[in-house]
Every structure is written in structure tokens, then in C-alpha cells.
Amino acid sequence: MRLQFDRGTIVLTDPPKGLDLAEAPGVLWDPRVRAHRAPASKYPALKLWLHQRGAGFQDIRAPTPPVQELWSDVDLRPYQDAALAAWELGHRRGVVALPTGSGKTRLALAAMQRTRLSALCLVPTRVLLDQWLREIGALYRGPVGCYGDGVRRWAPLTIATYESAYRHMDQLGDRFDLVIVDEVHHFGCGLRDEALEMTIAQARLGLTATPSRDAAVRARLTELMGPTVFELTVADLAGGFLASFDAITLYVDLAPDERATYAGLAAVFNAALADFRRTAPDGSWAEFNRCSVRTAEGRRALAAWRQMRRLLAFTCAKRRALASLLDRHRDSRVLVFTADNETAYAIAREHLVMPLTCDIGRSERDNALERFHRGDLRTLVSARVLNEGLDVPDADVAVVVGGALGEREHVQRVGRLLRPGEGKRAVVYELVTRNTIEVGQARRRRQGLVVRRSAQL
């Protein structure tokens, strides 16, 4: 019998008589090619099943390991060591949840170095792709592969964006023994999950600062990566391995003309929402959207919703408050977070501060971060680029002018400030407009910090 990796699956040909492959884990008969086939992720279980039955087979070629001598030692903090030990105890499968700034990438590097396995690291964005390449390059002297940002280069240690992994896993799936997924909470909800099913890697390590609370997502993630094996929160590390911080909410008002516009838009939107609630009391936002696009009234309501958000993104009062905060903290390193790129550019124009958005090229972005680190730039403004994973040096003040993605985004944003420093105490300002939808949104996004913190205390 022969096992062959075929574009993200394992094809089994010429089985010995008497061996019923239909009972093997994950195996189905594929009438298209007249052979048995299993998802590549079932490969370890399938091999075990065949060994238990004493069935001989020609195996697929083992992945090429990296050269161990080219690794430098990777030192870990005590909690990182504990996390790695927990993962090892979990048979090298599982998710480690650690706050932003606590060194998840370093933990991943230690996992690669200590297991000596060929490894594929998946990261959500091109910005993080560069960052991981730099970090691995600092500790591993051999070539490092890269899939993403127009590059397709394989090596026993390879970094890939989620998108590239999804597209190329049919070719990469049999080349690695270990898969590491940064910001693993993006998986488990169906989108791109196949990327993790199309690889034979038995060892799997997921990293996140914001593990999902949805039971279905957690169950799916457990199936794909393994269970959560170690978890610490901001509260566990703040004041020690992470900087302490103050969270300050500044409530601002709408100007009279803004209020009038807002009231008009809210009336249109609320009427449609109330109608929807009457027919579907437990209907979700997605259902409301689907329902609304079918009628002219619904479409007007959605347009009103978008206009409300645009209006609230950068009101006159927020403008004034931001100007005052930037003035007050002119000697600090400040990050300004907005709900959208348009607002980021508006702030950049008004206060002459560097925007970091998806439209700004990679080398310019790196250059800006380097200048921020040196102190040549004191303020950066961003909608989403700074949200997740990116290593922002030395920021100590954040101003959240607006947000679009809720609790998870907020936790990640706060995490940008928590890199420890001697005597450092970070400040997070949130600008919230009174008597608008922002009040509820701000309350919900803060829950991510409050609930998790109180659960630990």
C-alpha cells in the first residue's frame, strides 16, 4: 500500500486484501480517482491506525528538518517556560493565551528551537510576516522561507500569511511537522479552516491574546489545533512583566448641528430596527442586515447607520479633545486609534502626525516605526494596522477616538502600551460621545478588560 500527499489530502492506493480502509480515521472512498482519500490533518491518526493493524505501507516523504546548529539559544521568562511545558505535556498540541506584549513570538521561537521540527508559522497580515521574519532571522542563521506579499520561498522554517497558506497549502501541506498559528482566534469559525486541515503536521501551537468565548468556535479550534493548554491575562502580568495602565473615558457632546443630524439619522435607523425586532426579537445584526437590504426602507436605515458612524468617527468635540490630549502628552509616545482610515488621514492632516494604514507601503511603515522608536516621531495614528500583533516600541499613551471591531480590538489596542519599562505607567483615553450608540459600544468593548481582569483577581 502507498500513502501519497495529494493537494492537501492523503491518497491511499493498493491496500492489502482484508484491510477495510473505510474504517480508518477520516478515510473516504473517492470515486473520482478510484482510491481512498483522507484529509492531510488525519495523517498522524491514520499512520497509527495502520501500525496498530500491522499493515505495511510506503510512507510519504518526511519533511526536511532545519539545521539544529544554526539555532541560537532562546531564553524564556518563567511564565513562557511554563506555557511551553504545558504545550509539551499536551502532546505538542494546543493553544497558549497570553496578553499582547508578553512575548508570544518568543515562545513560538522556543517551540521551534526545542522541538527541532520543520515549522510553518501562519500570521494574519503582511506586516506581521515581516516582523516574524526579522525575529526568526535574529535567532536562526539558516534561510527562512516566506509565503506572502508576493514572495513564494520555501525553507524548513517558513512564515506565511493566512491568505497565502490558504492558497498554497495544497503544495506546502506535507513539508512541515509543526504548525504555529499567530492570533489563532481568527480560525475556528469556518473561514480558511481548511488551511489547517490540509497539512500533515502533528505538532500544532496556537497563540492568542484574545481567545474566543464562543463554545462552537472553541470546539472547532480544539479539533484543529488542540485545547487551550495555558492562559494568562493582562491582570496576571501587569505591574511585573507588563506595564501598569490607567484607563480613562472622556465623555464628549455633539455640537447642536451634529446632534440634529444624528437625531434624524437615528430616527430612520431605529424605526427599521424596531420593525425588525418585532418580527425577530432575537435576530442578530447579520440577520438585520440581510433583511434590510431587501427593502428600500431597510436600505435607507443601513445608509443612516453608516452616516451615523461617519458622523461620530471624528466630531468637533473629539477634535478638540484630541488636540488637547496631544498637547498635554507632547513629550510622550502616543498612539491614536480611529474607527476608519478616513479619520486617520483627517487626524494626520490636522495634527501633522504620521498615519499607519494598509495604504502606506511596507518600507515606509517600517521606517515610521523606527523613527517612532528613536523619538523622531512622537505620535502615530492608525485604524487597524496597529491593532494586532505588530510590535510597537515604547508607546505609553493611547487615545481611542473610535473603534469598529469591539472588545477584541480594544484588548489588542490596550496591549500595544503594555511593553514594560522602568516606572512606566501607561494611559489609555477613550473618547465617547454622550447619548449616542458609542456609549453602549464603549461599554461592551471595555468588558474584554474588566471581565477578564476581575476573573483573575
Add this chain to the structure above:
Amino acid sequence: MSADLLSYSVAGTLVVPHYLGEHDHPWLQVLLEEHERFIGRPQRDLEARLRDPLPCDSPPRKLRLAIKVLGRLRPHNRKSVVPPRQTRAHVFGAAARTSGPPPAVWTAVATSLGVSVEDLQGSLFADLPGERIVAEPVQPLSTVELALRCNLALVQEMLFRATVVSVEVEGNARVLVRHAKWRGLICGVAERPGRTSATVELSGPFALFRNTRLYGRALGELVPLLAWCPRFRLQAECIFHGRRLTLQLGAGDPIFPARAPRRYDSLLEERFAREFRRFAPAWDVIREPEPIAAAGTLIFPDFALRHRFDPTRRWLLEIVGFWTPDYVARKLALYRSAGLSNLILCIDEQRNCAEADLPPGARVLRYRRRVDAAAVLRAIETTTCAR
């Protein structure tokens, strides 16, 4: 492309695309005129304008789709006196160094660069998508073409949700098979008894386990190619909001065609056809003759050579060129099982095929770099054809 750009209805298990047609031409014309009005202005102005409704009735989903398609077709220019990146480095750096108000920073930087403040301000974000300048179209675009292009985008986007596609096709099936192989799809081809058409079934390896959209893009790319098949009927199993629905397309649907597929797979084939026509004026060279059933699938010989005055003298010719050893082995196995007696195999000397691997009864000509048309002519002139 997001789902709210797709205009369709569901009838039972069928999903029916709402094509743009003649009845949409009036508002498409207005949309094109709006675009014309914004030539020379920033893209963001055009986008802001198009957020509001057109001054005539226009179906919202179709309008959004048309805006998207038009956006892809229209070129943009950049307009900046100082390179934008350089402007940002100077302006934001100067602002961080000084505690002066922004106007003072603008003036100082503009003076140091020898440009006006207005030019400097215009250059700051000139490279961003919204700041790019809407340009004249490369070619004038008619409402008919825009509608057809929208329809192509619509069905492609619907096929991006496909898990399995089946196409009953008359003629030019080769173009589909070639695409399937190139995109790593599993392609089953079967002849229909008593009919001239073939059925091509396309899906990805992983589709065996799940209704996956992993292969949607590869399947969607088939649509423009189908326009070059004289007749086709496509049936696709698609997932819409978790529901499995069937999409049907057929020849005559108003879809913009892709560029004509290349007539030859390689320069080698093209050169052979040209030289053979010159050497053998009494023979017709038929590119991509009808497929031949073999081992439950179809094989597509590269050429048929038919004597102009005696059609019973007909040869099939296959050029086995640049492929992997595994591919060559599979191809030869198929030809062996077909048991053809009128086959000429032209094999690249570098392939190192053993005689035992070759199909019995086939005439074999080995070539290096070019297929010798004169040698092929000699081979068919001196042999009696059995089929």
C-alpha cells in the same frame, strides 16, 4: 467582492442570477456619464458622489456591482509635485521636532523644498487610493459592454461559492481540461453515448470531505473560457448562506467572453502546424480534433492530419513535450488502452521513453527542439491507415 453585490433569486434549489440587460442600459449610461464628469478629480470625490443615488431608477445591488466593475476598469493617475512619501517624511518629521502650529510647519517645509504650501499639501497623500485622480478610459466603454462585464463578475462571484462544477460541452473541452489541470482540480471527462458532447466534472481533492469554497476561485475562472465553447451547459453546486443551491449557465447567457484562448499550447506546436501546411498542401491540419475515449476518460490529441482528397486517410498526432515523467507515463498508458492504429507520437528525445512504454501500433518519431514536419509527412505517406 462582498455578497451584497450579488443580485439573484432562489427558486427551489436553483439560484437564478439577475443579469443586467437592455432594461438596465439607461441607468448604466447615467453612471458612465457620472464617471466622465469626475475625470481629473480625486477618486474620493467620485466615491462620495456614488454613495448617493443616481438621478434615475437603478436597482441598488446591480448599481453597486456596476460601480465596482467600473472602478476596476478605469485607470487612475497620481498628481504630486513632491513624491508623497518624501512629503510625509519631511512634514511629519518637522512637526515632531518643533512645537509650532501646523501652518508654520507647512510653510517651513515648503520653503526648504522650494515648492508652494498648496503643492506640498496636495502631495501629502497623493498616492493613497482615494486621492488618485480619475483618468480617461483607455478605450471608450459602452453600456452593452459594461452590462456584459457586470454579468461576468456576477456569475464568477457566484461560482466562487461553488464546490463542484459539471459542464456538458460541445467542442473546445480541451480548454476546460487544461485550466483544471493548471489549477490543481480533479477533472473527470466522460463522453455521452450517442451525443457529440462531453461532460466535464471539476472539483478539488478536498471537496470530497466538505462543501468547501477552497476551489471557488479556480471554478469561477472557467466562466469566461466557456464563452469559447460553441455549446455548453454548466451546473454548479454552490453554497449561499449555508444553503446548497444549484447554479445553471448555458451558451447564450449574456456574459462577457475572455480573450480568445491561445490556439496552440506551445511555440513547438505552432511551428509544426505552420511547417506541415507548407510541406503537405494535400493534407489538412486540424487543431484539437474530437476527443477519444480511453480508460473511462477522454484524451485530446494535439492534431488530426486528414488527406484532403481521401478523408479515410486520417492520422492523429500527439506531441509529448515538456512535462514530468509521471505525466508522460500516464499519457502513454491512456494511449495504450485506446489501442489506436492511426496515432503518431512525437516524443522529445530528452524524455527517455523506453520502447516498452510506448503504445503498441503507434508510429513514434523522436524530436529534438522541433518536430520535423517532413518526417511526419514521410511517415503518413508510407503507411496505410487502418482507421
